Amino acid sequence: MISRPLALRLLAFAALVALIGLAFWSQSAAFASTGNLRSLMRHMSVQGLAALGLTFVIVVRHFDLSFPGVASMGAMTLGWLIAAGMPLPVAIGGGLAVGLAFGLVNGFAVARLGLPDIVTTIGTGGLAIGFSYFYSNGTSISQNFFMSGILDLNDRKIAGLDMPFAILMGAALVGAILLHASRLGAGFYATGQNTVSARFSGVPTRRLIVVAFALSGIMACLAITLLVASSGAANVTAGNQLLMPAFAAVYLGAALFGRPSIGATLAGTLLMSMMLNGFTLLAIPYYYSDAIVSTVLITAIAIFDPRVSALLRRGAPRRKGEPV
Amino acid sequence: MAEGTRTVLDMRGIEKRFGDVKALDNVGFNLIAGEIHALLGVNGAGKSTLIKILSGVYTKDEGRIEIGGEAFDLGSPRAAIEAGIAVVQQHPELVGDLSGAENIYLGHEGTRPGLFARIDRSDLAARAEALLARFPIDVDLSRRVADMPAVDREIVAILHALRLENARILILDEPTSTLTEREKASLFAMMRMLKAAGIAIIYITHRLEEVYEIADRFTVFRGGRNVACHTVAEAQATGLSIPNLMLGTGGGLAFPPRATTPAGAPVLAVDGLSCDGMFRDVSFTACKGEILGIFGLVGSGVDELSKALFGVFRPDRGQIRLHGKPVTLRSPAQALRSGIFLVPGDRRTEGLTLDENVIFNTTVANLGRASFGGLLRFGANRRHTRALAEKVDLQPMRLDRTLRGFSGGNQQKVVIAKGLYRQAQAYIFVEPTVGVDIGARTKIYALMREIARDAAVIVISSDCDEVHGVADRTLALYKGAPVGSASRDTSRDHLLHAGIMGGIAA
Numbered sequence: 001m002i003s004r005p006l007a008l009r010l011l012a013f014a015a016l017v018a019l020i021g022l023a024f025w026s027q028s029a030a031f032a033s034t035g036n037l038r039s040l041m042r043h044m045s046v047q048g049l050a051a052l053g054l055t056f057v058i059v060v061r062h063f064d065l066s067f068p069g070v071a072s073m074g075a076m077t078l079g080w081l082i083a084a085g086m087p088l089p090v091a092i093g094g095g096l097a098v099g100l101a102f103g104l105v106n107g108f109a110v111a112r113l114g115l116p117d118i119v120t121t122i123g124t125g126g127l128a129i130g131f132s133y134f135y136s137n138g139t140s141i142s143q144n145f146f147m148s149g150i151l152d153l154n155d156r157k158i159a160g161l162d163m164p165f166a167i168l169m170g171a172a173l174v175g176a177i178l179l180h181a182s183r184l185g186a187g188f189y190a191t192g193q194n195t196v197s198a199r200f201s202g203v204p205t206r207r208l209i210v211v212a213f214a215l216s217g218i219m220a221c222l223a224i225t226l227l228v229a230s231s232g233a234a235n236v237t238a239g240n241q242l243l244m245p246a247f248a249a250v251y252l253g254a255a256l257f258g259r260p261s262i263g264a265t266l267a268g269t270l271l272m273s274m275m276l277n278g279f280t281l282l283a284i285p286y287y288y289s290d291a292i293v294s295t296v297l298i299t300a301i302a303i304f305d306p307r308v309s310a311l312l313r314r315g316a317p318r319r320k321g322e323p324v
Numbered sequence: 325m326a327e328g329t330r331t332v333l334d335m336r337g338i339e340k341r342f343g344d345v346k347a348l349d350n351v352g353f354n355l356i357a358g359e360i361h362a363l364l365g366v367n368g369a370g371k372s373t374l375i376k377i378l379s380g381v382y383t384k385d386e387g388r389i390e391i392g393g394e395a396f397d398l399g400s401p402r403a404a405i406e407a408g409i410a411v412v413q414q415h416p417e418l419v420g421d422l423s424g425a426e427n428i429y430l431g432h433e434g435t436r437p438g439l440f441a442r443i444d445r446s447d448l449a450a451r452a453e454a455l456l457a458r459f460p461i462d463v464d465l466s467r468r469v470a471d472m473p474a475v476d477r478e479i480v481a482i483l484h485a486l487r488l489e490n491a492r493i494l495i496l497d498e499p500t501s502t503l504t505e506r507e508k509a510s511l512f513a514m515m516r517m518l519k520a521a522g523i524a525i526i527y528i529t530h531r532l533e534e535v536y537e538i539a540d541r542f543t544v545f546r547g548g549r550n551v552a553c554h555t556v557a558e559a560q561a562t563g564l565s566i567p568n569l570m571l572g573t574g575g576g577l578a579f580p581p582r583a584t585t586p587a588g589a590p591v592l593a594v595d596g597l598s599c600d601g602m603f604r605d606v607s608f609t610a611c612k613g614e615i616l617g618i619f620g621l622v623g624s625g626v627d628e629l630s631k632a633l634f635g636v637f638r639p640d641r642g643q644i645r646l647h648g649k650p651v652t653l654r655s656p657a658q659a660l661r662s663g664i665f666l667v668p669g670d671r672r673t674e675g676l677t678l679d680e681n682v683i684f685n686t687t688v689a690n691l692g693r694a695s696f697g698g699l700l701r702f703g704a705n706r707r708h709t710r711a712l713a714e715k716v717d718l719q720p721m722r723l724d725r726t727l728r729g730f731s732g733g734n735q736q737k738v739v740i741a742k743g744l745y746r747q748a749q750a751y752i753f754v755e756p757t758v759g760v761d762i763g764a765r766t767k768i769y770a771l772m773r774e775i776a777r778d779a780a781v782i783v784i785s786s787d788c789d790e791v792h793g794v795a796d797r798t799l800a801l802y803k804g805a806p807v808g809s810a811s812r813d814t815s816r817d818h819l820l821h822a823g824i825m826g827g828i829a830a
Binding site: 177199202 | 634655657660661666668673674675676677678679680687688689690691692695698699700702742
C-alpha cells in the first residue's frame with residue numbers, strides 16, 4: 001500500500017469533504033441547514049455502525065455479506081419482542097443476540113470449517129432473511145412501538161447530540177480502543193496481514209476471526225435497531241440498504257488512509273452519507289444513488305487493492321523483494 | 325562466437341546521489357562477453373544501485389555507459405531492454421496457472437487473425453522451442469509454472485528475460501536463495517551454457533563459496549566504490565580474502581567463540597521423534613548454555629523437524645521433553661507458552677508482518693507482556709523495542725518503519741528481537757542467514773551465542789559451514805534420518821558428508 005504521511009491523508013480527506021459539501025451546497029442551500037445536517041448525522045449513524053462492525057472482518061481479510069440479512073432478522077426479532085410486550089432492554093438484547101448468533105456461525109464456518117467466506121455469508125444471510133419472515137409472514141411490525149420507548153432511541157438527545165449520533169460516537173470510541181489500543185486489535189491486524197506469521201507468534205487467529213464476524217453481526221443489528229427506532233416499524237427488508245454503503249465506507253476509508261481502521265471507516269461513512277444525503281436533497285431518485293454508491297465502492301476497491309495500486313505505480317522503481 | 329576478451333559492457337565514472345548520500349562514487353565496471361561476473365558487497369555497498377542504473381530503473385548522475393562499444397543512456401527500463409540487458413529479479417514474478425512457454429512470452433503472444441484474436445499456441449510453442457534450441461536446457465516448458473520445482477521456475481524467469489534475440493547481458497539477483505543444492509547445480513549448468521552462448525552474466529550473491537564454483541571474475545563494492553576486481557583464479561592463487569574486501573576490516577565471516585563452560589541443564593530433549601514421510605527417529609538433547617547444530621539440505625526433513633518442535637506438525641511417534649517433562653505440543657501458541665521460540669526458515673511469510681512496524685513485530689509474539697488489562701502499553705512497548713533493537717543492532721534504527729523497508733539481515737534481526745521479547749528458554753533458528761549479508765551474519769551469530777548463555781539454542785541449516793562454525797555440537801539429517809549423534813567434535817567434512825551423502829566418508 002502507498003504510505004503517505006497522515007497529515008497529507010487528513011488533508012485529502014478534508015478536501016474531499018469540502019468539495020462534496022460545496023458541490024451540494026451550491027446546488028441547494030438547504031444542504032448546510034441545521035435540520036439537514038442533523039438528518040445527515042442520523043443517516044450516518046445507522047450506516048456507520050454497520051460499517052464499524054464490517055471493519056473488523058475486513059481487517060482480518062475476510063468478507064461478510066450476511067449482515068444485511070442478519071440485520072433484517074434482528075429488526076424483526078426486535079419488533080416481535082416489542083409487540084409481544086417485552087421490556088425494551090430485552091427486545092433490543094434479543095435483536096443483538098441474533099447478530100451475535102449469526103456472527104458466531106459465520107466465524108465458525110469460515111475459521112474452523114474453512115469454508116469460503118463469500119459463499120458462506122451469502123448463504124447465512126439468505127437464511128436470516130428467510131427466518132425474518134417467520135414472525136409476521138413478512139408484514140411489518142409496529143404494535144406497541146409508541147409505548148415501548150424505542151422511539152426515544154431516535155428522538156432523545158445526549159449532551160446536545162442526537163441519540164443515534166451519540167451511540168455511533170460511543171461505539172466508535174469503544175471500537176477504536178478495541179482495534180487500535182488493545183492486544184485484541186494487534187491480533188486482528190496480525191491475522192489479517194499474515195495469518196501464518198500470526199499463528200507462529202501465538203496469536204489465536206481462528207478465534208479472532210470468529211470474534212470479528214461476531215462483532216460484525218452485533219453491530220449490524222445495533223445499526224438496524226436505530227433504523228427501526230427512526231422509522232417506527234420493523235420491516236423484513238430493513239437491512240437491504242446497509243450492504244453497499246457499509247462496504248463503500250470501509251473501502252473508501254481504507255483507500256484514503258492506507259488501511260482499514262475505525263477512523264478510516266468513520267471518514268468513509270461521512271463521505272458516503274454526505275453523497276447520499278445530497279442526492280436525496282436534489283431529489284435524485286434513490287436508484288441513481290445506488291449506482292453512485294456502487295461506483296464509489298468499485299473506485300475505492302481499485303485504490304485499496306494492492307495489486308491495482310501496483311499497476312497504478314508501474315514504472316516507479318519496484319521495491320526489492322516485494323512479494324508477488 | 326565469444327572471442328576471448330570482447331568487452332560488452334564498460335561503465336566509467338558512474339555517480340549516483342540520493343540527497344547528500346553518494347550511493348555510487350566514481351564507479352567503473354566492465355563485463356566481457358561470455359563471462360560470469362560475480363558482483364559482491366554487503367547491503368548498502370552500492371551493487372543494487374548499479375544494477376538499477378543498468379536496468380534503467382535509476383538514471384545515473386554522471387558517467388558513461390558503453391554497450392558493445394556503443395554509448396547508451398539507459399534512461400528507462402525499456403531502453404535497457406533494447407540495449408540488450410536482461411534482468412531476473414530476486415523473486416521473479418511468474419503466473420502460476422500458465423505454462424512455462426506462456427510465461428516466457430507473456431504479453432508478447434502472437435495472435436491468430438480474427439475477431440477474438442486468439443492466442444496462437446502453435447506459434448508460441450514454436451518460439452519456445454526455438455529459444456530452447458539456442459539454450460538447450462532440459463526443462464519441460466509445457467508444464468504449469470505452479471507445478472514446477474523452484475529451479476525450473478528460475479529457468480523460466482531467465483528464459484523470459486532472454487526471450488529477445490538481442491539480449492547479451494544477463495543480471496541474476498541472488499537466484500540460489502530458494503534452491504536446494506541439487507537444483508543449484510542445474511541452475512549453474514544453465515549458466516555455463518548461457519556463458520558458452522556468449523552471454524555475459526552479472527551474478528549477485530551473498531554465498532561466497534558460489535563465487536569460486538561458478539564465477540570467472542568478481543567485483544567487490546564497498547561504500548559505493550568499486551574496491552576490487554579480480555579473476556577467481558587470481559584470487560585463489562594469491563589467497564585473497566573476499567570477506568576482507570567486502571567488510572574492509574580484518575575480520576571475515578567471524579563465528580563467535582565456542583562455549584567455554586560445560587553445557588548446563590537439558591532444556592529441550594527429543595527422543596525417537598518421527599513424522600511419517602518427513603523425518604524419523606530423531607533424538608537429541610539441547611542444553612542451556614550451548615548451541616546445538618543440525619545440518620540438513622532442503623528436503624532432508626529439517627524444516628519439518630523444526631515445525632514439529634514448535635507445535636505446527638504433530639509427530640507420529642516419539643517424545644518431546646521440556647526440562648525433563650514430556651509435553652505434547654498442539655499449536656505454536658502452546659509451544660510459545662512452554663518456552664520454545666522458532667525463528668522460522670522463511671521470515672517473510674512465517675516470521676514477520678511486513679506491513680507493520682518494528683514495534684508491532686517485536687511485541688506481537690508476546691501480547692500478554694505488551695498489554696495491561698488487555699490494553700497495549702504503547703510507551704513501554706516502544707521502550708522495550710528500542711532496547712532490543714539496540715541489542716540486535718538494527719539498521720537503520722527506525723522503529724516506526726514497516727518491515728518491508730528493511731534489508732533481509734535487518735528483518736532477521738527483528739525476528740530475533742521478537743524472540744528476545746518473548747524470553748523463551750529454547751530458541752530454534754532455521755536457515756538464520758539466508759539472504760543476509762556478511763555484516764549482519766556475523767552479528768546474528770554473535771547474538772545466538774549471547775542467547776545461548778541463558779537458553780538452549782538449536783541452529784538448523786542447509787549451510788554446513790554455518791552449522792559447523794556456530795554450533796558446539798552437531799548432527800546431520802539425511803533424507804529424514806539422523807546421521808551420527810550430536811557430538812562435540814565432528815569435523816566440518818564429516819558433517820558435510822553425513823548431510824549430503826548420508827555416509828561417513830573422508
